[in-house]
Amino acid sequence: QTNTDGSTNSQTKALVPKPRHFLSSLFPHSVSPCLPGPPPLPLLGNIHELTRDHLPLHLTALARRYGNIYRLYCGNTTMVILNSSEIIREALVKKWSDFAGRPHSYTGDKVSGGGQSISLGDYSEEWKTHRRLAHSALQRCTADSLHSIIEKQALHLKQVLLDYNEKAVDLSEDFTVAASNVITTLTFGKSYNKSSVELQELHGCLNEIVALWGSPWITALDSFPLLRWLPNPPFSRLMKEVARRNELIRTHLEEFKVQTECLNKGVVGKKQQKTGGKEEGTLAASLLRCLESPDGTAQKMTLTAIRMHMTIVDLLIGGTETAAAWLSWAIAFLLHRPEVQAAVHEELRTVLQGQDPRYSDRHRLPYLCAVINEVLRLRPVAPLAVPHKASRDSRIAGYFIPKDTVIIPNLFGAHHDPEVWSDPYSFRPERFLDRGGGSLRALMPFGGGARLCLGESVAKMELFLFTAYLLRDFQFMPASQEEPLPDLRGVASVVLKAQPYRVIARPRAK
Numbered sequence: 001q002t003n004t005d006g007s008t009n010s011q012t013k014a015l016v017p018k019p020r021h022f023l024s025s026l027f028p029h030s031v032s033p034c035l036p037g038p039p040p041l042p043l044l045g046n047i048h049e050l051t052r053d054h055l056p057l058h059l060t061a062l063a064r065r066y067g068n069i070y071r072l073y074c075g076n077t078t079m080v081i082l083n084s085s086e087i088i089r090e091a092l093v094k095k096w097s098d099f100a101g102r103p104h105s106y107t108g109d110k111v112s113g114g115g116q117s118i119s120l121g122d123y124s125e126e127w128k129t130h131r132r133l134a135h136s137a138l139q140r141c142t143a144d145s146l147h148s149i150i151e152k153q154a155l156h157l158k159q160v161l162l163d164y165n166e167k168a169v170d171l172s173e174d175f176t177v178a179a180s181n182v183i184t185t186l187t188f189g190k191s192y193n194k195s196s197v198e199l200q201e202l203h204g205c206l207n208e209i210v211a212l213w214g215s216p217w218i219t220a221l222d223s224f225p226l227l228r229w230l231p232n233p234p235f236s237r238l239m240k241e242v243a244r245r246n247e248l249i250r251t252h253l254e255e256f257k258v259q260t261e262c263l264n265k266g267v268v269g270k271k272q273q274k275t276g277g278k279e280e281g282t283l284a285a286s287l288l289r290c291l292e293s294p295d296g297t298a299q300k301m302t303l304t305a306i307r308m309h310m311t312i313v314d315l316l317i318g319g320t321e322t323a324a325a326w327l328s329w330a331i332a333f334l335l336h337r338p339e340v341q342a343a344v345h346e347e348l349r350t351v352l353q354g355q356d357p358r359y360s361d362r363h364r365l366p367y368l369c370a371v372i373n374e375v376l377r378l379r380p381v382a383p384l385a386v387p388h389k390a391s392r393d394s395r396i397a398g399y400f401i402p403k404d405t406v407i408i409p410n411l412f413g414a415h416h417d418p419e420v421w422s423d424p425y426s427f428r429p430e431r432f433l434d435r436g437g438g439s440l441r442a443l444m445p446f447g448g449g450a451r452l453c454l455g456e457s458v459a460k461m462e463l464f465l466f467t468a469y470l471l472r473d474f475q476f477m478p479a480s481q482e483e484p485l486p487d488l489r490g491v492a493s494v495v496l497k498a499q500p501y502r503v504i505a506r507p508r509a510k
């Protein structure tokens with residue numbers, strides 16, 4: 001049996017404790033070296049370090065000064081920032097059971113129905129059941145239909161781009177619609193047009209929640225409880241958007257239930273004709289089957305209504321902005337390196353020979369995969385993952401980490417670690433080709449361990465198929481000679497996004 005620190009019981013027994021080990025087990029804090037970190041200000045601690053405009057970049061700069069593991073104080077919370085893939089792996093994968101928790105926070109509770117979402121819920125038996133049920137529902141639906149859902153969206157996106165007729169446009173909203181349609185089709189069997197009021201309402205609301213929740217006016221409420229008594233317009237707006245989100249999802253679910261009931265009774269109305277009666281194989285149908293019986297009898301594997309509701313929120317938020325932001329980054333980097341774009345197109349042309357790309361083609365398209373990995377490395381769209389919490393006293397890299405410490409995996413920092421990546425800030429897809437020196441082990445855009453991104457396999461298929469279709473069918477060109485190429489620094493909040501930019505999509509000759 002392996003312990004969370006990687007040792008085995010037989011090893012532990014066989015070892016005679018050295019004095020330092022023995023003392024550290026009695027007084028772990030006093031024997032352990034102190035974690036380095038910037039000097040804290042009285043009362044405020046290091047809060048000023050957390051309000052920088054591009055936090056992942058700033059935390060990475062601090063790592064060059066204080067090392068790949070350091071601490072920051074924020075109110076009465078200690079945060080430990082992990083900045084190398086080895087250290088992140090030690091905490092999230094090797095010692096997963098020590099660090100699978102999520103910190104409890106006042107604002108997190110407000111947006112997650114009291115910590116009942118997968119992404120923000122703390123590690124517990126109930127959470128484990130929740131994640132397992134959502135994971136198997138997602139696996140079932142993706143095995144049945146994900147490929148064709150993404151293909152359909154990729155073809156739709158192609159038509160949207162053709163309709164632009166080589167006009168210079170900002171494609172970010174079209175990418176969001178495509179990514180969102182993958183999730184809504186998977187969940188409810190429904191997709192939307194860009195102009196749909198329903199879609200705009202849902203996105204307006206989810207975007208606002210993500211943007212507001214990352215704002216310092218709101219995060220300050222977690223560390224400084226007294227501020228909760230003062231008027232705070234951004235927080236009031238957040239609460240309004242959360243209520244609107246809940247109402248929208250409730251309406252979607254109610255409508256979905258009515259449609260499934262009709263289908264079960266053999267009544268096919270106009271709406272079923274639209275969805276082709278596909279409700280049965282959707283994620284919502286799978287999740288509804290896991291709902292607790294109305295009398296609340298505890299069956300072995302059930303979900304409460306609020307947990308089921310929050311699963312849909314998790315998938316919509318987790319699955320839309322991330323994939324869409326990534327697509328914008330990919331095109332931005334390729335505009336800077338037209339020769340890489342040409343090389344991927346050439347690879348697609350020769351390997352596919354006019355056929356549509358399939359996910360199974362990835363093994364025959366190494367250069368495309370290298371580009372995807374390099375964009376994931378340089379711009380991991382969830383650059384600081386989601387904060388973890390130590391659920392018991394533990395150690396990382398030899399430092400004592402007390403229970404309840406907040407752990408921030410700086411994936412952006414790990415992906416720019418000069419010890420692992422040569423020329424870490426350059427876009428060099430070749431590093432992921434044979435003998436290119438790039439390490440897939442050190443690439444962790446989806447995190448790892450018990451909290452590994454729930455949508456990793458959905459995202460990987462999406463990134464591959466969307467990019468393959470886009471680069472096979474279009475040449476992406478700068479909007480004009482006068483307009484600067486896209487800025488590659490980006491705007492970092494919960495999601496790391498590219499600044500808006502315009503681009504021309506020129507159809508490739510057949």
Ligand code: HEM
Nearest residue numbers: 118119314318319322382385386446447451453454455459
């Ligand atoms: C490029 C695309 C994506 C990237 C880079 C990404 C990355 C991440 C990262 C870094 C985390 C946090 C892991 C941690 O806490 O250690 C996460 C969590 C999560 N992601 Fe993704 N994600 C992507 C797409 C998706 C998609 C498409 C979905 C849904 C279909 C999704 C659903 C989730 C959920 C539900 C969680 C919370 C997991 C938990 O707390 O147990 N993500 N993702």
